[in-house]
Amino acid sequence: MSSSICVxxxxxxxxxxxxxxxxxxxxxxxxxxxxxxxxxxxLLTSLIYGSRRGTWAEC
Known part of the structure; x- marks a missing residue:
């Protein structure tokens, strides 16, 4: 499934x-x-968490 479909x-x-x-x-x-x-x-960056919002998870 593509990232855009997931979002x-x-x-x-x-x-x-x-x-x-x-x-x-x-x-x-x-x-x-x-x-x-x-x-x-x-659209995709809304679900990507990094240093601005605290690291959460990556897979």
Whole structure:
């Protein structure tokens, strides 16, 4: 599954169940993990966690 499809699926699930999402991944009920790069689109960077928001997970 591509990264963009994963993010789109995450966003659709959160539309149906907004209480599952939280800005801080350790608080939310739904998780999305992926590696990223500076070349990623803003759609993808919404689920990539780094030093700005605290390192969470990479796979």
């Amino acid at each position: 789109q699926l995450y966003n659709e699930i959160v539309k149906l169940l907004p209480e599952w999402h939280d800005y801080y991944p350790e608080k939310g009920a739904i998780k999305g993990t992926m590696t990223g790069s500076a070349a990623d689109s803003p």
